[in-house]
Amino acid sequence: METIDKSPRRRSHIYASEARVAYICLIPAFIGLIFLTYLPLLSVLGISLTNWTGLAAPKFVGIDNYIQLFKTDPYIKDSIIATIYFAVLSVAGSMIYSLFIAMLLNRKIPARGFFRAVFYVPYVLPAAAIYVGWSWLYEANFGFFNFLLSEVGLHKVLFIADSSHVVPSLSLISVWLAGNLIVIFLAGLQNVPSVYHEAAEMDGANGWQRFRHITLPCMTPIIFYNLLMSLIANLQVVTPALSLTNGGPGNASRFMTYLMYDQAFVNYKLGYACATTFVIFAILAAFTGVLFKTSKGWIFDEGGDDK
Amino acid sequence: MSEAAFGRLKSKKRKDRTANLITLVVVVLFAVFVLFPIWWIFRTSLMTNAEIYKYPPSLLPADWLFSNYKKTLEIFKFWKYLWNTMIIIVPSCLAGTFTATLCGYAFARLRFRGKQLIWALCVGSMLLPAMVTLIPLYIGWTRGLGLHDSYLPLILPYFCGGGAFNIFLIRQFIVSIPRELDQAATIDGAGYFRILFSIIVPAIRPAMIVVALFIFITLWNDLLQQMIYINSSDKFTIALGLTNFRGQLKQDWSLTMAATCMSFAPGVLFYLIGQKYFVEGITLTGMKN
Numbered sequence: 349m350e351t352i353d354k355s356p357r358r359r360s361h362i363y364a365s366e367a368r369v370a371y372i373c374l375i376p377a378f379i380g381l382i383f384l385t386y387l388p389l390l391s392v393l394g395i396s397l398t399n400w401t402g403l404a405a406p407k408f409v410g411i412d413n414y415i416q417l418f419k420t421d422p423y424i425k426d427s428i429i430a431t432i433y434f435a436v437l438s439v440a441g442s443m444i445y446s447l448f449i450a451m452l453l454n455r456k457i458p459a460r461g462f463f464r465a466v467f468y469v470p471y472v473l474p475a476a477a478i479y480v481g482w483s484w485l486y487e488a489n490f491g492f493f494n495f496l497l498s499e500v501g502l503h504k505v506l507f508i509a510d511s512s513h514v515v516p517s518l519s520l521i522s523v524w525l526a527g528n529l530i531v532i533f534l535a536g537l538q539n540v541p542s543v544y545h546e547a548a549e550m551d552g553a554n555g556w557q558r559f560r561h562i563t564l565p566c567m568t569p570i571i572f573y574n575l576l577m578s579l580i581a582n583l584q585v586v587t588p589a590l591s592l593t594n595g596g597p598g599n600a601s602r603f604m605t606y607l608m609y610d611q612a613f614v615n616y617k618l619g620y621a622c623a624t625t626f627v628i629f630a631i632l633a634a635f636t637g638v639l640f641k642t643s644k645g646w647i648f649d650e651g652g653d654d655k
Numbered sequence: 656m657s658e659a660a661f662g663r664l665k666s667k668k669r670k671d672r673t674a675n676l677i678t679l680v681v682v683v684l685f686a687v688f689v690l691f692p693i694w695w696i697f698r699t700s701l702m703t704n705a706e707i708y709k710y711p712p713s714l715l716p717a718d719w720l721f722s723n724y725k726k727t728l729e730i731f732k733f734w735k736y737l738w739n740t741m742i743i744i745v746p747s748c749l750a751g752t753f754t755a756t757l758c759g760y761a762f763a764r765l766r767f768r769g770k771q772l773i774w775a776l777c778v779g780s781m782l783l784p785a786m787v788t789l790i791p792l793y794i795g796w797t798r799g800l801g802l803h804d805s806y807l808p809l810i811l812p813y814f815c816g817g818g819a820f821n822i823f824l825i826r827q828f829i830v831s832i833p834r835e836l837d838q839a840a841t842i843d844g845a846g847y848f849r850i851l852f853s854i855i856v857p858a859i860r861p862a863m864i865v866v867a868l869f870i871f872i873t874l875w876n877d878l879l880q881q882m883i884y885i886n887s888s889d890k891f892t893i894a895l896g897l898t899n900f901r902g903q904l905k906q907d908w909s910l911t912m913a914a915t916c917m918s919f920a921p922g923v924l925f926y927l928i929g930q931k932y933f934v935e936g937i938t939l940t941g942m943k944n
Contacts, residue, residue: 367767369847374761376754380815385780388791449685457679465930466686472926475876476894477918480901481696484908490708492695531934584786587878591898605786612790613883622790629787
C-alpha cells in the first residue's frame with residue numbers, strides 16, 4: 349500500500365506538477381467512479397423507496413416495496429432459491445472440473461498447448477449463441493442427450509423444459525464454459541516450486557499426499573481468486589434466462605437478475621425493481637463477505653515473494 | 656548409484672510413463688466432451704431437417720449443405736449484426752485500454768493528495784456487481800441524456816477508465832517495472848506524459864492487450880445491456896439478432912444452428928489469431944492478485 353510522501357518544502361513545486369498530471373490522468377476514473385458507480389449505487393437505494401413507474405412523478409412510499417417484496421411477491425423466494433442452487437452447482441462443478449483438468453495438463457503430455465487451447469475455446473464463444481446451441485443438444489425428442497439416454501435404455505428427459513432439471517442442465521453449460529479457470533489454475537500449478545515435490549518424494553510421500561500437503565496449500569490463493577470470481581459471476585446469472593428459458597418452466601430458472609430485469613424493463617416497476625436490486629446486492633455481499641471471512645483460515649501464505 | 660537405487664529409478668520411470676499415458680487418455684476424453692457440442696451444432700447446421708430427426712442420428716451430414724447458410728443469411732443479417740457489434744466493441748476496447756492505462760499510471764507512479772482514498776474507492780468498486788447499477792444507469796442514459804435506442808450507453812462507460820478491474824491490472828503491471836527507467840528519463844528532462852508514452856506504454860504492452868481482450872470478451876458475452884438499450888432491429892448486435900432469430904424459427908433447427916455457428920465464428924477466429932495473448936492475459940490476472 350502507498351503512503352503519501354511528506355515531502356520537504358523545497359521540492360513541493362515538483363509534487364504540485366506531479367499531482368496535476370495525476371488528476372488529469374484520473375479524470376476518466378473520477379467520472380466513472382462518481383457517475384457510473386457510487387451515485388447509481390445510492391440512487392438504487394433512493395429509487396427503491398418510491399413507487400416510480402417511469403411515467404408519473406415518483407412518490408415516496410418508504411419501505412413499502414420491501415414489505416411487498418417479502419410478503420406478497422410471488423417470485424422472489426423461488427428466484428433466490430433458483431439462483432443459489434445454480435450458483436452452488438456451477439461454482440462447485442467448474443472449480444472441481446477446472447482444477448482436475450489443470451492438474452492433468454500440468455503433467456508431461458504431448459501437445460499440451462493444443463489441449464489447453466481446446467479447453468479454452470468455449471469461453472470465446474458469445475454467450476447467447478452458446479445457449480441457443482446447447483438448447484438443441486437438450487432438445488426433448490431429437491436432442492443428442494436424449495439419444496444417449498435412449499441408447500442406454502433410460503427414459504427421455506426434458507432437460508431445460510422440465511422445472512426440476514433446468515437448473516442442473518444450465519449449470520452443466522457453465523461448467524463447460526470454465527476454460528478460463530483452467531488456464532489460471534494451470535499457471536498457478538506451474539508456479540508451485542518443484543523442490544517441494546522432489547523433497548516430499550524423497551521422504552516417500554505418495555501422489556495423494558503430495559497433492560494434499562503441497563499442491564493444495566500452494567494453490568489456495570488462486571483457488572480463492574477463482575472461487576470469488578466465479579461465485580460473483582454465477583450469482584448474477586441472467587443470459588440463459590434471457591436467451592432461452594424466460595425464467596421457466598414455471599419459475600425454475602427465474603434467476604434474481606432476470607427477476608429484476610422483468611420488473612424493471614417488462615413491467616416498468618422501477619421503484620419495486622430497485623428494491624429487488626438492493627436485496628440481491630445484500631445477498632451477493634453476504635456471500636462475498638462469508639468467503640472473505642473464512643479465507644483467512646484456509647489461505648496458505650507462503651510469505652515474501654508476492655507483494 | 657547403487658544397483659538397488661538404480662532399479663528403483665528405472666521402475667519409477669516406467670510407472671511415470673504409464674501414468675502419463677493414462678493422463679493423456681483422460682485429457683483426450685475430456686477434450687472430446689468439450690468439442691463435441693460444437694461439432695454437433697456444426698453438423699446439424701449442414702443437414703436437412705429430415706436428416707436431423709432421423710434415428711439413430713449420424714455423426715456426419717450425408718450432404719454438406721452449405722446452402723443452409725445461404726438460406727439463413729436471407730433472414731439472419733449476420734454481416735449487419737457483426738458490423739453493429741464491432742461499432743460497439745472497437746471504440747470501447749480502444750478507449751477502455753487508453754483510459755485504464757492513464758489511471759493505472761497515476762496510481763502506480765504519481766504522488767498526489769487523496770491517492771489512498773481514490774484507490775480505495777476504485778478497488779471497492781471492483782467488488783460491486785454490475786447488475787446493481789443497471790437500473791439507475793438506464794434511467795440516467797435514457798431519461799437524463801435522452802439516449803434512446805443508441806449504442807452510446809454501451810460504449811461511453813469505457814471512456815471512464817475501462818472498469819476498476821482493468822485499472823487495477825494495469826497498475827499492478829506498472830508497479831512491477833523498475834522505477835530506475837523513468838528516473839533516468841526524468842534526469843534527461845522527460846515530462847510525465849513523455850515517460851508514460853515512451854517508457855511505460857512499451858513495457859506494459861502485454862497488459863494493455865489483455866485489457867483490450869477483456870473488454871472484448873465482456874461485450875461479446877453481453878446480452879442484458881444490449882437488450883435494454885437497443886430496440887430497433889437494424890441496430891441489433893449478433894447476440895440480439897440470434898436471440899430474435901431463434902424466436903422466429905423455433906423449430907427450424909438446421910437454420911438456427913447455422914446462425915449459431917456463424918455467431919461462433921468471429922470469436923474463434925479472433926482467438927486463433929490472438930491465442931498467445933489470451934492465455935498470457937488470463938494467466939496474468941490470476942497471478943497479479
